[in-house]
Amino acid sequence: MTTTAPNVASDIKDLALADEGRRRTDWAERSMPVLRQIRERFARERPLAGKRLSACLHVTTETANLAVTLQAGGADVALCASNPLSTQDDVAAHLVKHHGIKVFAIKGEDHDTYYEHIRAALAHRPDITMDDGADLVGALHMIALNRLDDLAPPVRGWVETLAPRERKALVAGVVGSTEETTTGVIRLKAMAQDGVLQFPVVAVNDSETKHLFDNRYGTGQSTLDGILRATNFLIAGSTVVVAGYGWCGRGFALRARGAGANVLVTEIDPLKALEAQMDGYRVASMAEAARVGDVFVTLTGNIHVIRLEHMRLMKDGAIIANSGHFNVEIDLDALRGAAQGPTRLRELVEEWRLDGKRLYVLADGRLVNLAAAEGHPASVMDMSFANQALAAEYVVKQGARLGRDVHRIPRELDREIARLKLQAMGVGIDTLTPEQRKYLASWDLGT
Numbered sequence: 012m013t014t015t016a017p018n019v020a021s022d023i024k025d026l027a028l029a030d031e032g033r034r035r036t037d038w039a040e041r042s043m044p045v046l047r048q049i050r051e052r053f054a055r056e057r058p059l060a061g062k063r064l065s066a067c068l069h070v071t072t073e074t075a076n077l078a079v080t081l082q083a084g085g086a087d088v089a090l091c092a093s094n095p096l097s098t099q100d101d102v103a104a105h106l107v108k109h110h111g112i113k114v115f116a117i118k119g120e121d122h123d124t125y126y127e128h129i130r131a132a133l134a135h136r137p138d139i140t141m142d143d144g145a146d147l148v149g150a151l152h153m154i155a156l157n158r159l160d161d162l163a164p165p166v167r168g169w170v171e172t173l174a175p176r177e178r179k180a181l182v183a184g185v186v187g188s189t190e191e192t193t194t195g196v197i198r199l200k201a202m203a204q205d206g207v208l209q210f211p212v213v214a215v216n217d218s219e220t221k222h223l224f225d226n227r228y229g230t231g232q233s234t235l236d237g238i239l240r241a242t243n244f245l246i247a248g249s250t251v252v253v254a255g256y257g258w259c260g261r262g263f264a265l266r267a268r269g270a271g272a273n274v275l276v277t278e279i280d281p282l283k284a285l286e287a288q289m290d291g292y293r294v295a296s297m298a299e300a301a302r303v304g305d306v307f308v309t310l311t312g313n314i315h316v317i318r319l320e321h322m323r324l325m326k327d328g329a330i331i332a333n334s335g336h337f338n339v340e341i342d343l344d345a346l347r348g349a350a351q352g353p354t355r356l357r358e359l360v361e362e363w364r365l366d367g368k369r370l371y372v373l374a375d376g377r378l379v380n381l382a383a384a385e386g387h388p389a390s391v392m393d394m395s396f397a398n399q400a401l402a403a404e405y406v407v408k409q410g411a412r413l414g415r416d417v418h419r420i421p422r423e424l425d426r427e428i429a430r431l432k433l434q435a436m437g438v439g440i441d442t443l444t445p446e447q448r449k450y451l452a453s454w455d456l457g458t
């Protein structure tokens with residue numbers, strides 16, 4: 012449904028869900044003390060005053076707290092979903108009704124609606140964009156490079172109605188952008204490398220207070236949560252195959268082991284594989300793992316990590332899920348071509364019959380932690396979104412001085428977020444004594 016609240020044209024499921032969205036957003040806010048402090052400062056200082064900000068993020072309770080923080084800083088915010096399945100419709104309604112934020116997101120939206128919503132966020136004509144997976148920035152660059160055939164039809168149709176001058180102004184108007192996730196940062200670094208990046212981007216994912224915690228502990232816990240909610244499967248005693256031993260994979264392997272699984276890791280990087288082996292996991296190729304796994308989870312950011320040749324080797328009843336950013340890690344097209352099905356057994360569980368065996372694919376291969384559970388807990392998103400809010404401020408303050416490259420927020424801001432988080436957790440740490448400071452700075456004090 013298209014909703015019109017005072018002066019706000021949005022596209023959300025149902026405005027009547029707003030009060031439930033407010034209650035749940037308030038619950039998340041209790042676990043976001045760092046973002047709260049930033050919001051209070053933003054309300055006083057208004058560092059984003061007069062700026063239009065378009066964000067393409069998972070529309071969750073934590074994102075709602077970020078959106079309100081950006082608004083407190085003076086930004087005119089438009090929000091669309093960064094995944095068709097991750098929107099919490101009550102949260103979308105809350106932002107529209109209680110905060111007058113423009114939201115374009117409906118859980119389960121089809122491909123065209125997803126891109127119609129991206130179009131709406133672009134039509135907001137942002138000064139700043141905020142992405143989780145580089146969809147907004149990607150579209151802006153296809154416009155800048157006049158590669159209109161690479162745009163999804165709803166975006167292309169709209170861009171074709173714009174005069175060349177307006178297209179130019181749309182891209183030139185962006186002072187800078189921020190990016191939340193590994194996959195988006197990889198794409199942006201490739202753009203910078205090819206010399207096509209049109210404006211500076213702050214890689215929020217590269218902050219230590221982001222990937223060390225969000226990717227590891229957030230994805231670790233919420234991926235397990237998503238699998239459990241989707242299937243109610245007993246993890247204890249099962250064999251869980253974790254594809255990718257990066258930040259997300261390490262976190263998920265840890266949680267799966269904690270729940271009693273025998274964890275098997277697959278990797279393509281010898282260092283990461285060695286680390287997994289020494290962390291006490293079994294390491295094998297996917298072809299080997301495929302024969303023994305009960306649950307398979309991809310967390311690589313890569314394409315076709317689980318292919319038909321692997322699925323043919325799997326046991327009857329194997330469960331396959333993805334927690335990497337895009338739904339490309341499992342080759343579902345090949346499965347569709349070779350298997351019978353799907354039969355929907357539970358809300359996010361589809362059964363396929365391949366060579367007489369049953370395989371269960373969760374959430375259509377999309378981020379299982381967001382599709383089947385609620386994404387990361389608020390406490391960890393507190394740090395990720397503190398980084399996003401500070402990155403937006405950094406872009407406004409430094410945008411003109413930053414080159415067309417991928418930047419990270421300064422290390423002192425990263426450390427400050429960690430300091431505030433510790434403070435909120437009531438954890439005290441030591442500080443260097445003058446003697447220690449001198450010792451660490453000298454090279455002549457030894458044995």
Ligand SMILES: NC(=O)c1ccc[n+]([C@@H]2O[C@H](COP(=O)([O-])OP(=O)(O)OC[C@H]3O[C@@H](n4cnc5c(N)ncnc54)[C@H](O)[C@@H]3O)[C@@H](O)[C@H]2O)c1
Nearest residue numbers: 192193194255257258259278279280311312313334335336
């Ligand atoms: N589900 C979530 O909420 C969530 C949160 C953060 C990040 N992500 C996404 O998860 C993905 C992984 O992120 P990360 O921060 O762990 O990245 P990372 O770069 O730290 O780790 C990815 C790992 O996958 C490995 N890999 C690549 N191709 C592989 C293959 N074919 N087989 C096995 N391993 C392979 C790499 O060697 C690397 O160790 C990205 O797409 C990221 O955007 C998801």
